[in-house]
Amino acid sequence: MPQDKDRESNRFSARMGRYARVGTNVGGIAAKVAGAKLLGMDLDNGKNASELAAALGGLKGPLMKVAQLLSTIPDALPPEYTTELAKLQASAPPMGWAFVKRRMRAELGAGWEKRFESFEREPAAAASLGQVHRAAGHDGRVLACKLQYPDMASAVEADLKQLQMLFSLHRRMKPAIDTSEIAKEISARVREELDYGREAGHIGLYKQILEDAPHIRVPDVVPDLSTKRLLTMNWMHGRPLLDFKEHDQEDRNRLARTMFHAWWHPFSRYGVIHGDPHLGNYTVFEEDGVPSGINLLDYGCIRIFPEAFVEGVVELYKGLLEEDNDRVVAAYERWGFQNLKKEVIEVLNIWARFIYGPLLTDRVRSIADGVSAAEYGRKEAFRVHSALKELGPVTVPQEFVFMDRAAIGLGGVFLHLRAELNFFQLFNEQIDGFEASTVRNRQETALEAAGLLEAGRAA
Numbered sequence: 001m002p003q004d005k006d007r008e009s010n011r012f013s014a015r016m017g018r019y020a021r022v023g024t025n026v027g028g029i030a031a032k033v034a035g036a037k038l039l040g041m042d043l044d045n046g047k048n049a050s051e052l053a054a055a056l057g058g059l060k061g062p063l064m065k066v067a068q069l070l071s072t073i074p075d076a077l078p079p080e081y082t083t084e085l086a087k088l089q090a091s092a093p094p095m096g097w098a099f100v101k102r103r104m105r106a107e108l109g110a111g112w113e114k115r116f117e118s119f120e121r122e123p124a125a126a127a128s129l130g131q132v133h134r135a136a137g138h139d140g141r142v143l144a145c146k147l148q149y150p151d152m153a154s155a156v157e158a159d160l161k162q163l164q165m166l167f168s169l170h171r172r173m174k175p176a177i178d179t180s181e182i183a184k185e186i187s188a189r190v191r192e193e194l195d196y197g198r199e200a201g202h203i204g205l206y207k208q209i210l211e212d213a214p215h216i217r218v219p220d221v222v223p224d225l226s227t228k229r230l231l232t233m234n235w236m237h238g239r240p241l242l243d244f245k246e247h248d249q250e251d252r253n254r255l256a257r258t259m260f261h262a263w264w265h266p267f268s269r270y271g272v273i274h275g276d277p278h279l280g281n282y283t284v285f286e287e288d289g290v291p292s293g294i295n296l297l298d299y300g301c302i303r304i305f306p307e308a309f310v311e312g313v314v315e316l317y318k319g320l321l322e323e324d325n326d327r328v329v330a331a332y333e334r335w336g337f338q339n340l341k342k343e344v345i346e347v348l349n350i351w352a353r354f355i356y357g358p359l360l361t362d363r364v365r366s367i368a369d370g371v372s373a374a375e376y377g378r379k380e381a382f383r384v385h386s387a388l389k390e391l392g393p394v395t396v397p398q399e400f401v402f403m404d405r406a407a408i409g410l411g412g413v414f415l416h417l418r419a420e421l422n423f424f425q426l427f428n429e430q431i432d433g434f435e436a437s438t439v440r441n442r443q444e445t446a447l448e449a450a451g452l453l454e455a456g457r458a459a
Contacts, residue, residue: 094123094126094131095123095131095147095149095150097121099150100121100123100133100147102150103147103148103149103150103229103230104119104147104230106229107147107227107229107230108225108227108230115138115225116135116136116137116138116143116225117135117136117137117138117140118135118136119133119135119136119145120133120134120135121133124144129148129149129152129156129193129194129300130146130147130148130149130152131146131147131149132144132145132146132147133145133147134235135232137222137225141234141235142234142235142237143222143225143232143233143234143235144219144232144233144234144235144236145225145230145231145232146196146230146231146232146233147229147230148194148196148229148230152194153194156190156191156194159190160186160187160190160191163183163186163187164183167180167182167183180395181395181396181397181398181401182396182398182401184398185398185399185401185402186401189275189301189303189402192300193300193301195228196226196227196228196229196230196231197226197227197228198452199231199299199300199302200221200223200226200231201450201451201452202299202300202302202450202452203218203219203221203233203299204221204449204450204451204452205272205302205446205447205450205452206218206266206272206296206299206302207220208446208449208450209265209266209269209270209272209446210262210265210266213261213262213265214293215258215261215292215293215294216258216261216262216293216294216296217236217285217293217294217295217296218296219233219234219236219295219296219297220233220234221233222234236283236285236295236297237283237285237295238283238284238285238286238295239283239284239286240279240283240284241255241279241282241283241284241294241413241416241417242279242416243284244284244291244417245416245417245418247291249418249420251290251291252417252418252419253417253419253420253421254291254292255284255291255294255417255419256413256414256417256419256421257419257421257426258293258294259277259282259294259410259413259414260410260421260423260426261426261430262274262294262296263277263406263410264426264427264430265430267305267310267313268310268314268430268431268434268439269430269439269442270439270442270443270446271304271305271306271307271309271310271439271440271443272302272303272304272305272443273302273303273305273402273403273406274296274299274301274302274406275301275302275303275402275405275406276298276300276301276405276406276409277406277409277410277413278409278412279413279416280297280298281296281297281298282294282295282296282297282413283295283297301402303399303402303403304443304447304452305399305403306399306440307436307437307439307440307443308334308436309334309335309399309403310436310439311334311434311436311439312331312332312334312335313331313403314431314434315327315330315331315334316328316331316332316335316352316356317356317359317360317427317431319331320349320352320353320356320360321360325345328345328349328352329345332345332348335397335399335400336397336398336399336400337394337395337396337397338395341391343391344388344391344394346387347384347387347388347391348384348394350380350383350384350387351380351381351384354377354380355404355407358423358424359423359424359427360424361424362422362424362425363422363424364420364421364422365420365421365422365423366414366415366418366419366420367411367414367415367419367423368411368415371415372415373412373413373415373416374412376408376411376412376415377408377411
């Protein structure tokens with residue numbers, strides 16, 4: 001046991017030590033960029049990006065989640081940087097059994113193992129902030145125990161300092177986008193993910209929102225086995241979404257249609273989105289051997305919007321659909337874009353028409369023809385980047401960040417499934433009879449029931 005404890009301590013110390021080295025490495029790259037700018041030298045963004053990726057790659061902590069998110073936002077970082085950062089995987093080395101036992105004792109007290117019928121030593125999954133262990137309750141239920149890594153609050157704050165360093169580096173490169181609001185939004189959401197009590201509230205919120213959707217399953221929280229750093233839920237049996245990519249068109253379309261509802265229904269009716277729609281957050285459940293629906297697995301990155309922002313999304317769609325430029329501009333302003341010049345509006349419309357494109361034509365189609373999931377949005381992001389270089393910097397409103405990230409992630413899922421749907425019809429079903437005041441009332445009622453009303457007001 002002492003040897004096991006020492007091994008775990010060394011592993012954890014090594015992980016924490018990487019934070020200090022990353023700060024030094026990123027700072028060195030920033031100094032190189034600043035020096036080149038001062039001396040009027042040309043910068044090799046490709047080389048700097050590779051060096052930055054190398055500096056960050058050994059970390060594999062919360063910053064990787066941030067880096068991957070940034071890779072989807074046009075000009076949040078130079079294209080060479082996003083290409084490198086997108087390659088990084090958001091995973092930390094799992095805790096060994098010695099650390100798990102200490103963490104579980106800290107959360108549930110001495111004798112915690114007696115509160116389970118069984119508890120598997122090896123994690124079933126490991127991510128950036130914690131890991132999941134499969135267990136069994138005394139009532140026979142199979143459980144998923146999401147246990148946060150030790151000292152993650154300090155690790156996240158260290159990562160957010162590196163994020164500020166990245167943005168500082170970017171500001172020296174004549175950016176097209178002012179990233180101040182982006183940094184604020186990302187910092188707020190990542191800090192929220194540390195609070196598993198809040199995540200339990202998010203699960204309760206989604207159970208209400210999707211209670212009439214039997215094809216979408218939301219887990220049940222086990223309150224007496226959960227804390228702010230431990231979240232225990234029933235185990236959701238299912239298979240990865242990509243297991244079904246070679247199924248027939250009907251199966252793939254059914255899954256894509258379910259994904260569309262799971263994302264757009266909470267947003268259009270309640271002003272709530274799942275801000276991290278990547279493949280690992282969903283599994284497929286089957287009935288009689290047929291893929292029947294989706295399990296929603298992770299609720300750390302949930303964004304609650306004011307109804308005015310939701311109204312802006314609907315108004316922008318209608319403005320594009322009716323080619324009503326005044327309505328389009330009013331929608332951007334409702335989102336929080338300021339001092340919009342005609343040329344900037346035209347550039348923003350490039351991105352808007354890309355995101356809304358599949359929703360504007362009343363026909364069965366793919367989300368994007370001839371584009372891989374990995375490349376979805378890249379070409380349009382580059383066009384926006386190039387055009388804004390001449391006009392920027394443009395300040396992107398805080399609320400826009402995760403909306404944009406989620407739209408790209410959802411589109412990638414549809415591409416993986418090679419879905420062919422009438423997205424126009426699906427979207428118009430969700431916004432039929434839309435009223436901002438109704439969204440506000442619906443949202444407040446649901447948030448209050450989930451114990452999240454203060455969180456909604458803060459948004």
